[in-house]
Amino acid sequence: xxxxxxxxxxxxxxxxxxxxxxxxxxxxxxxxxxxxxxxxxxxxxxxxxxxxxxxxxxxxxxxxxxxxxxxx
Numbered sequence: 001x002x003x004x005x006x007x008x009x010x011x012x013x014x015x016x017x018x019x020x021x022x023x024x025x026x027x028x029x030x031x032x033x034x035x036x037x038x039x040x041x042x043x044x045x046x047x048x049x050x051x052x053x054x055x056x057x058x059x060x061x062x063x064x065x066x067x068x069x070x071x072x
Contacts, residue, residue, distance in 0.1 A: 007071075008060070027056065
């Protein structure tokens with residue numbers, strides 16, 4: 001398993017957190033997602049044989065209105 005932390009822009013409530021978590025949880029290889037709108041970040045645990053940071057970033061930006069600003 002690998003883990004990546006993303007800084008996310010556009011989240012401002014608990015519902016935003018759930019939207020982001022649900023978008024990423026549906027991606028192949030994603031085992032766990034924890035997002036926090038207070039610190040504008042998400043931590044994703046994933047199987048690197050099935051996905052990577054680029055695909056995860058693309059999933060956030062194509063499935064939600066949020067943007068990945070940087071890796072932490």
